[in-house]
Amino acid sequence: xxxxxxxxxxxxxxxxxxxxxxxxxxxxxxxxxxxxxxxxxxxxxxxxxxxxxxxxxxxxxxxxxxxxxxxxxxxxxxxxxxxxxxxxxxxxxxxxxxxxxxxxxxxxxxxxxxxxxxxxxxxxxxxxxxxxxxxxxxxxxxxxxxxxxxxxxxxxxxxxxxxxxxxxxxxxxxxxxxxxxxxxxxxxxxxxxxxxxxxxxxxxxxxxxxxxxxxxxxxxxxxxxxxxxxxxxxxxxxxxxxxxxxxxxxxxxxxxxxxxxxxxxxxxxxxxxxxxxxxxxxxxxxxxxxxxxxxxxxxxxxxxxxxxxxxxxxxxxxxxxxxxxxxxxxxxxxxxxxxxxxxxxxxxxxxxxxxxxxxxxxxxxxxxxxxxxxxxxxxxxxxxxxxxxxxxxxxxxxxxxxxxxxxxxxxxxxxxxxxxxxxxxxxxxxxxxxxxxxxxxxxxxxxxxxxxxxxxxxxx
Numbered sequence: 001x002x003x004x005x006x007x008x009x010x011x012x013x014x015x016x017x018x019x020x021x022x023x024x025x026x027x028x029x030x031x032x033x034x035x036x037x038x039x040x041x042x043x044x045x046x047x048x049x050x051x052x053x054x055x056x057x058x059x060x061x062x063x064x065x066x067x068x069x070x071x072x073x074x075x076x077x078x079x080x081x082x083x084x085x086x087x088x089x090x091x092x093x094x095x096x097x098x099x100x101x102x103x104x105x106x107x108x109x110x111x112x113x114x115x116x117x118x119x120x121x122x123x124x125x126x127x128x129x130x131x132x133x134x135x136x137x138x139x140x141x142x143x144x145x146x147x148x149x150x151x152x153x154x155x156x157x158x159x160x161x162x163x164x165x166x167x168x169x170x171x172x173x174x175x176x177x178x179x180x181x182x183x184x185x186x187x188x189x190x191x192x193x194x195x196x197x198x199x200x201x202x203x204x205x206x207x208x209x210x211x212x213x214x215x216x217x218x219x220x221x222x223x224x225x226x227x228x229x230x231x232x233x234x235x236x237x238x239x240x241x242x243x244x245x246x247x248x249x250x251x252x253x254x255x256x257x258x259x260x261x262x263x264x265x266x267x268x269x270x271x272x273x274x275x276x277x278x279x280x281x282x283x284x285x286x287x288x289x290x291x292x293x294x295x296x297x298x299x300x301x302x303x304x305x306x307x308x309x310x311x312x313x314x315x316x317x318x319x320x321x322x323x324x325x326x327x328x329x330x331x332x333x334x335x336x337x338x339x340x341x342x343x344x345x346x347x348x349x350x351x352x353x354x355x356x357x358x359x360x361x362x363x364x365x366x367x368x369x370x371x372x373x374x375x376x377x378x379x380x381x382x383x384x385x386x387x388x389x390x391x392x393x394x395x396x397x398x399x400x401x402x403x404x405x406x407x408x409x410x411x412x413x414x415x416x417x418x419x420x421x422x423x424x425x426x427x428x429x430x431x432x433x434x435x436x437x438x439x440x441x442x443x444x445x446x447x448x449x450x451x452x453x454x455x456x457x458x459x460x
Contacts, residue, residue: 037077040066041085047126048119060130067140075143082157086120121160134168134224138275141165145277162278169230169276171284174220176292179232181211187227191217194229194272197308198249205251209234214256218289220281225273231281233289234268237261237297241304241414243395245404248306258297264290267306283387290417303417304392307380308399309408315365315377316409327364332357339409345400354409355396362394362411363444367435374433381413385429388422389415391437394444 040063047059070078096115100108127133141161148154177183179191191210192200200206210217219232236248237258247253248267266289269282290303319325320336328336335357338350369377376382385391391413398404398412416438428434 037070037074037081040070040078041081044081044086044123048123056126057129057131060127060133063127064130064133064136068136076147076151079144079147079151079154079157082120082123083154086123087118088116089119118160120157121164124160124164128168134222135228137161138165138225138273140275142273142275145274165276165279168224169222169279169281173222174230174281174284175223176285176288177219177221178292179210179217179219179229181207183210184227187229190227190229190272191219191232194232194270195268196270197268198245205249208251209249212255214238214258214261216289216293218285218292220285229272230276231269231271231285233266233270233285235289235293236265236267236306237293237300238263238265241265241302241393242267242306243393243412243414244398244400245306245412246400259299261297262299263302263304264293264297264300265304265306269305282383286387286417287422290419305384305389305413305415306395306398307384307413307415308404309362309365309378309411309413310380311378312362312365312408312411313406315369316361319361327361327369332361344405344410351397351410358396358409358411359394359444360446362396362413363441364446366391366394366413367437367442367445370433376435381415381435384415385435386426387417388424388426388429389417390421390425391435391441392416393438394441 043059043063043066047056047063067075067078093112093115096108096112100112124137128137130136141158144154144158144161148158179187188206188210192203192206200209209215214237216235216237217232218235219229221228222230236242237256238248238261239256241263242248242265245267248265266286269285271277271281294300316336319327320333335353338344338354341350344350366376366378366381371377376385381391393414395412395414397410399408400410404410404412421436425436428436
């Protein structure tokens with residue numbers, strides 16, 4: 001894959017250099033920092049006007065280089081231009097709409113569809129002609145995403161990036177590769193850097209995760225982003241479903257013969273490219289890894305995660321702060337005070353007091369609590385339940401790290417992937433907003449919560 005990509009990269013680079021000579025862009029180039037958003041817009045108009053392929057590649061390269069030199073405010077101005085200047089051709093759209101209204105047909109519908117497409121979509125496609133453009137455009141979208149909290153009007157531009165990226169990065173283009181100790185060092189360094197769930201402390205820690213006989217790591221790659229993992233998953237091969245992360249990550253643990261393992265545990269899934277946020281790879285990754293390791297180790301019968309619950313502590317503290325919480329009892333409030341003092345990770349007595357309260361409240365959090373859109377509050381839950389997993393088990397104090405206590409009061413959960421149930425679970429979640437959970441989790445609900453579960457349809 002790298003040799004082929006390098007060949008085409010070199011070829012495009014040659015085309016770009018020849019085109020730059022034709023355009024006379026190289027002889028009197030201004031300092032990159034002086035190219036402001038306005039002149040960048042003019043270059044974009046030239047790119048869309050339709051020139052020869054070589055000059056188009058060169059012009060796309062010039063635009064992307066100029067964009068890279070813009071400051072933050074200038075990039076916002078460029079995005080504003082994408083919104084205002086590179087929307088649909090309104091004259092063409094009016095004519096197409098009138099033609100379809102007068103005579104609906106496949107032809108007028110096709111013209112209406114094409115006329116409604118914003119010009120910026122074709123602009124982004126043409127920018128992607130440049131050598132290394134895909135990575136630069138992913139970086140451009142990362143800049144756009146960073147601006148959205150302050151500029152919600154730019155969400156329309158983001159929808160176009162998302163639409164195109166969903167095609168460019170669809171499953172057919174992704175390549176699954178196993179990451180092990182023979183993987184090139186530059187890729188291994190990125191695994192260390194991008195790990196977002198459980199920090200990899202050093203090279204020894206990494207080796208324990210990818211080179212041990214009972215550990216696996218897999219990543220998706222794209223041909224245009226050489227040696228850049230898009231998403232990766234770390235897997236532990238075990239005899240039983242784990243309820244805590246520390247034994248999984250322990251470097252000095254006893255290694256298990258993989259042929260003796262019956263459980264595959266997905267304990268960390270990390271997206272690596274901010275600019276590809278919202279473009280889903282994880283569901284494909286998990287399903288393909290299940291297929292891959294099942295072929296290698298047919299003795300594996302159970303596939304589960306050991307997942308963080310990153311928004312549980314925030315929800316819990318909001319309920320504690322509420323004057324009239326409908327979730328917490330007076331006894332809960334008294335018990336939860338044990339969360340506030342330092343040293344909880346080492347204090348087993350306090351953990352024993354908190355454990356039954358946290359498990360009952362966690363069951364309510366997953367099965368009853370909802371966002372304004374009617375979805376579970378936890379993003380990791382939405383991911384796995386949407387992929388067709390079921391909520392298998394709640395693990396109080398599964399993560400006693402500082403991060404685990406801060407985000408989730410130490411809570412972790414297991415989601416289980418049962419092949420024959422995945423499709424039905426997926427449909428239940430998306431069609432009925434139903435959280436499919438094991439009987440053991442449903443039994444954790446208190447009586448009053450069980451009645452609410454029946455109302456919102458989550459007890460099935």
